[in-house]
Amino acid sequence: MNVNVPTNVRTMKTAAEQALADAFVSAQPKLPGKGAVAALRADAFQRFETAGLPHRRVEEWKYTDLRALMREAQPLAGLPDAAAKAKAKNAGALFAGIAARKLVFVDGAFAPDLSDLSPEAGLAIVSMADALAKGDALVAAHVGKTVETNDVGVALNTALMGDGAVIRVAAGAALAKPIHLVFFGAQAAASVTRSLLVVEKGASVTLLESHDNAAGQVNTALEIVAADGATVEHVKTVRAGALHLSSLIASVGARARFNTFAFTTASALVRNQMFIRFAGEGTQAGIGGATLARAREHVDNTLLIDHAAGGCESRERFRAVLDGQSRGVFQGKIVVRPHAQKTDARMASHSLLLSDDAEANAKPELEIFADDVQCGHGATTGALQQDLLFYLRARGIPKRQAEALLIQSFVAEPIESIGHEGVRAALNAAVERWLGERE
Amino acid sequence: MSLLEVKNLHARVGERQILNGLTLTVEKGQVAAIMGPNGSGKSTLAYVLAGKPGYEVTGGEVLLDGESVLGMEPEVRAAKGVFLAFQYPMEIPGVASMTFLRTAVNAQRKARGLAELSTPDFMKKVRETAGALGISNDMLRRAVNVGFSGGEKKRNEILQMAMLEPKLAVLDETDSGLDIDALRIVADGVNRLRAPDRAMVVITHYQRLLSYIVPDVVHVLAKGKVVKSGGKELALELEAKGYADFVGEAA
Numbered sequence: 001m002n003v004n005v006p007t008n009v010r011t012m013k014t015a016a017e018q019a020l021a022d023a024f025v026s027a028q029p030k031l032p033g034k035g036a037v038a039a040l041r042a043d044a045f046q047r048f049e050t051a052g053l054p055h056r057r058v059e060e061w062k063y064t065d066l067r068a069l070m071r072e073a074q075p076l077a078g079l080p081d082a083a084a085k086a087k088a089k090n091a092g093a094l095f096a097g098i099a100a101r102k103l104v105f106v107d108g109a110f111a112p113d114l115s116d117l118s119p120e121a122g123l124a125i126v127s128m129a130d131a132l133a134k135g136d137a138l139v140a141a142h143v144g145k146t147v148e149t150n151d152v153g154v155a156l157n158t159a160l161m162g163d164g165a166v167i168r169v170a171a172g173a174a175l176a177k178p179i180h181l182v183f184f185g186a187q188a189a190a191s192v193t194r195s196l197l198v199v200e201k202g203a204s205v206t207l208l209e210s211h212d213n214a215a216g217q218v219n220t221a222l223e224i225v226a227a228d229g230a231t232v233e234h235v236k237t238v239r240a241g242a243l244h245l246s247s248l249i250a251s252v253g254a255r256a257r258f259n260t261f262a263f264t265t266a267s268a269l270v271r272n273q274m275f276i277r278f279a280g281e282g283t284q285a286g287i288g289g290a291t292l293a294r295a296r297e298h299v300d301n302t303l304l305i306d307h308a309a310g311g312c313e314s315r316e317r318f319r320a321v322l323d324g325q326s327r328g329v330f331q332g333k334i335v336v337r338p339h340a341q342k343t344d345a346r347m348a349s350h351s352l353l354l355s356d357d358a359e360a361n362a363k364p365e366l367e368i369f370a371d372d373v374q375c376g377h378g379a380t381t382g383a384l385q386q387d388l389l390f391y392l393r394a395r396g397i398p399k400r401q402a403e404a405l406l407i408q409s410f411v412a413e414p415i416e417s418i419g420h421e422g423v424r425a426a427l428n429a430a431v432e433r434w435l436g437e438r439e
Numbered sequence: 440m441s442l443l444e445v446k447n448l449h450a451r452v453g454e455r456q457i458l459n460g461l462t463l464t465v466e467k468g469q470v471a472a473i474m475g476p477n478g479s480g481k482s483t484l485a486y487v488l489a490g491k492p493g494y495e496v497t498g499g500e501v502l503l504d505g506e507s508v509l510g511m512e513p514e515v516r517a518a519k520g521v522f523l524a525f526q527y528p529m530e531i532p533g534v535a536s537m538t539f540l541r542t543a544v545n546a547q548r549k550a551r552g553l554a555e556l557s558t559p560d561f562m563k564k565v566r567e568t569a570g571a572l573g574i575s576n577d578m579l580r581r582a583v584n585v586g587f588s589g590g591e592k593k594r595n596e597i598l599q600m601a602m603l604e605p606k607l608a609v610l611d612e613t614d615s616g617l618d619i620d621a622l623r624i625v626a627d628g629v630n631r632l633r634a635p636d637r638a639m640v641v642i643t644h645y646q647r648l649l650s651y652i653v654p655d656v657v658h659v660l661a662k663g664k665v666v667k668s669g670g671k672e673l674a675l676e677l678e679a680k681g682y683a684d685f686v687g688e689a690a
Contacts, residue, residue, distance in 0.1 A: 386492065391529040394489050395539075395599060396517035396547035405542065409533025409582075 017052050019073035023190070024159055027076055031162065033132035040144050044158035051152050060151070063329040063361040064271055064300040070243060074217045076160070077189035080106035084186035088114060091184035092210035094237050094430055098422040100180035100208060103165050107216065108183075108191025110163045122173025122203065128164035128194055138168060142196055146223040146249045147277045147306070154247045154275075157221040161194035164220075167207075171200040171227075178206035178420065183220065185213030188242070193220045197232075201253075204231035206420055214241040221247040228253040228280055234260040235423050237430075240267040247273050254280025254309070261418055262289040262301060263427050265434050270299045277306040278314070278340075285314040288414040290427070292434045293326035293358075300329035305347075307340045310370070316347035316377075317414040321407055322358035323438065333365040334375060341370050347377040352384065352410050354403075404435040440505050442467045442638045443488075443607055448499035449663075450487050457483040459663035460499070465607070468635045472649055472674060473642045475660030476682040481642045482526060484660070485611040488640075489523035490516050503607060517543075518550035520606030524596040524613055531583040536595065539583045540565060540602050547603060568601045572628050590621030597628035608632070609640045614648035626651030646678035661686040 013021070024045050031041065053070060054061035080088075088106045103125065104114035110127040117125060131139040144158055165181055185191055191213075199205055211218065218240060226232050230253060238244050244267060252258045262272040276287065291299045301318055320328035330349040351360035364377035384406055392402035408431055415427050443465040450458040457480045465471045475481050486494045488501065490513035501508050508516050531539065545555045556564070569579060572594045584592050593613055600608055610629065614622055629639070629652050641652055649657075649671065657673040658665045659682070666685050667673070 388529050388531060390491050390513060391525065391531070392539075392543075393513040394491075394517055394523050394525075395543035395603065396514050396550065397543055398514045398546060399512065401542070401546065402514075405534055405539075406531070409531065412533050 014053065014067055016070045016073040017067070020156065021049065023073065023076055027160065031160065032129040033135070035135065036140060037132050037135070041159045044144070044155040047150065047155040048152055048159060054152050060302060060331065062363070063327075063331070064298065066153075066245075066271075069269055069298070070217075074188060074190040076162070077107040077185070077187050077191045077216060079109055080111070080186065084184075085111055085114060087186055088182070088184040091212045092180060092182035095180055095208050095210060095423070095426055097426060098178060098180070098208070098420075100178040102180045102182055104182045104184065105163060105193060107185050107187050107189065108162050108193050110165070120176065122170040123175060124168040124170070126166045128166050128196070129162060131166045132161070136166065138198060139166060139196060142198065142223060142225050143194065146225055146251045147275045149249065149275050151247065151273065151275070153219065153245045153271065153273065154221060154249070157192055157194055157219045157247060160192040160219070161221070162192050164193040164195035166196045168198045169200060169203040169205045171202055173200075173203045175205050178208050180208040180210065183209070183211045183213070183218070185216040185218065188215035190217040190219070193218075195222045197222065197224045199224070199226045199230040199232055201227045202229040203227070206233045207235075208423065209234070209236040211236070211238045211240060211244060211246070213239070213244065217243040219245045221249065224248070224250040226250065226252045226256050226258055229255050231257040232259065233419050235263065235418060235420070236261070236272075237263045237427075238267050238270055238272070239265060240270055242268055244270045246271065247275065250274075250276045252276065252278050252280070252283050252285065255282040256280070258283060258285040259417070259419060260287055261414070263430070264289070264299045265292045265430060267293070267297055267299060269297075272299075272301045274303045275306075276303070278309050278312040281309045281311040283309075283312045285312065286317070286417045287314060288317040288417055289319075290411045290414055290431070291318075291320040291328055292411070292431065293320065293328060294323040294438075295326060296324065297326040298329075299326070300331075302329070302331040303333065305332070305334045305345065307334065307336045307343045307345060310340045311342045312340070313344040314346075315417070316345070316349075317417060318349045319411055319414050320351045320360060321354065321411060322351060322360055323354040325355070325357040327359045327361070329361045330379070331363045332377065333367065334377070336366075336368045336370050336373050336375060338369040341372045343370060343373040343375065345373070345375045349379045350410070351381040352407065353381060354384070354407075400438075404438075407435060408432065441465065442504060443640070444500070444502040446500040446502070448484075448487065448501065449497045450483060451495050451497055452483065452493060456497070457663050458487065461660070461664045463658060463665055465638045465640060467638055469656065470633065470639045470641060470652065470654045472654035472657045473640060473660055474644070474657060474674060474677055476686060477644070479660040479686070480663040481644075481660055482611055485523055485609045485640075485642055488609055489513055489521060514546070515550070517603070518547045522600050522603055522605030522608045524593075524600060524608065524610040526612040526615055528584050528592040528596050530585045530587075532585050534583050536579045536581060536583050537565065540599065543599070544602055565602065569598055571631070572598050572601075573624060574598055589616035590618065590624070593617060593621065593625050594628065597625055601628065601632055605637065607638050607640070609642065611642045612644065613641070614643055614645065622648065623651060646674045649674045659685050
């Protein structure tokens with residue numbers, strides 16, 4: 001299929017936009033999937049072409065001007081070599097203490113030889129590249145259809161999606177152990193991954209995601225379709241040396257339990273965006289994140305929470321610790337549809353600034369169209385409380401240790417909402433390591 | 440040698456000069472009460488002794504066991520045996536009381552070149568001490584002072600003091616906000632900690648506390664200096680007459 005690149009829509013293209021357009025044109029014949037998939041890609045690419053990279057005048061990207069921040073677009077990563085695969089064996093170490101089924105991706109490509117594909121009742125796993133190429137029915141039914149969004153980051157992902165995991169948990173199944181998606185990048189090249197998790201009625205799953213990429217530009221998306229009565233716990237960690245753009249797109253059915261958490265440290269430029277839609281009544285959800293940033297790091301957590309059905313409870317809890325000249329962004333929008341009565345949504349975003357040069361931007365929004373709801377939001381930004389610090393020091397705790405104790409307790413609050421004890425412990429340990437590296 | 444010697448101490452907070460040549464000596468084993476009207480500098484003295492940032496010493500000396508402490512960080516003073524029981528103990532969300540106590544005890548032991556307390560030894564000591572103060576295991580598991588009543592917070596201060604075994608304990612208005620039962624529990628806790636090698640400076644506005652913690656000496660503070668010293672009967676005299684005789688105006 002040919003794509004006509006319209007030259008009249010936007011005359012000024014940045015180098016990165018041009019490179020992305022070129023990448024699409026040259027990669028198109030090799031990207032997995034024909035027919036409907038190719039049409040989906042072309043349509044998504046058209047959206048990117050029309051809008052260009054998002055910039056500060058696009059409200060949802062106000063504080064993360066991708067067009068300015070993304071000076072160049074790296075070429076798409078080639079197939080990983082043996083050396084890269086060898087390194088990938090140690091990736092995802094943060095969750096090393098947790099017995100999990102690992103599925104490993106190196107520079108965006110599935111590495112079956114590093115992955116645990118042993119059969120388990122109620123669980124089906126295929127690679128996204130295979131599923132796209134074969135016209136897999138699950139992929140055809142859900143990819144790009146979970147929640148409607150015009151976001152350009154998602155559009156780019158759809159246009160260029162290469163590989164990822166397609167996971168189906170059958171009705172009523174409760175998996176023996178968590179699934180751990182490990183994304184490891186070794187090249188200074190772009191990888192575009194797309195995954196799909198379908199959790200059928202009453203099934204339960206814990207999905208861990210580790211992204212560890214020192215130099216590559218990553219665009220990753222995960223679609224979760226949780227049916228009625230499903231239980232999903234999703235925890236994602238990011239270490240990104242270059243650029244990490246991630247989209248969680250989830251549609252949650254009735255009476256489900258849905259938890260998602262984004263943990264970001266040691267990352268140059270990260271955007272975690274979440275598009276979550278409550279489509280059935282009586283669901284309880286926790287949407288959380290913890291960010292630890294220093295130097296010139298930039299971490300953006302942006303959520304769009306759509307209460308499309310009544311009687312759901314959602315708790316959004318985000319905390320950021322910002323040192324050096326780092327910048328933390330939180331944008332959270334909760335929409336309550338006219339018929340979504342008895343919605344109970346509470347959003348809190350708190351940032352702790354450890355230096356005079358760190359910056360926090362918070363933009364919480366509520367759009368409520370129903371009249372019988374409980375919704376609230378709170379956002380704070382501040383430094384460590386000097387009185388508290390003195391109290392600890394007056395008990396003999398040295399200043400650095402006292403600060404660490406207070407920072408750790410600050411970040412622990414949202415982490416406590418994670419159900420899996422091993423994951424909580426792993427994240428708290430990662431916070432401790434980060435504090436240990438503080439200058 | 441006296442345990443604490445405060446010589447001609449001048450201190451200010453921001454632009455406000457609060458201590459104006461305060462001189463005070465406290466001996467080992469002694470309980471010294473510091474009384475005085477509001478604004479006389481009682482709490483400032485407590486904070487200056489503990490080393491609170493923002494309390495600027497503009498003159499004079501503070502010696503602990505003959506060593507000047509004014510240049511020391513608060514944590515160094517604590518490890519040397521200075522303990523301040525706060526008038527308003529802080530709430531520390533997310534830090535369990537047990538963790539806090541343990542971190543403090545071990546930080547001080549480390550500073551003194553001692554090995555950390557083993558978990559069983561630590562637990563045993565906490566349980567015994569907490570039990571005597573009516574502090575439950577549940578309170579120890581909870582975040583420091585979060586959701587505690589005024590009385591519970593003050594008992595928690597005394598628990599910390601008992602665990603840290605200071606040489607010099609400064610109790611800043613420990614009676615404020617306490618009803619009579621809570622006052623008795625706290626006073627009993629303090630009295631148990633009286634020891635020949637430990638001194639206590641009990642800061643209070645009222646004589647009431649001194650019926651329970653009977654001082655060896657009473658110093659009256661006014662306008663940032665000690666204006667009169669005497670025995671425990673001085674507290675009763677103050678209670679009857681007020682501070683007017685000492686400060687030249689009604690307190």
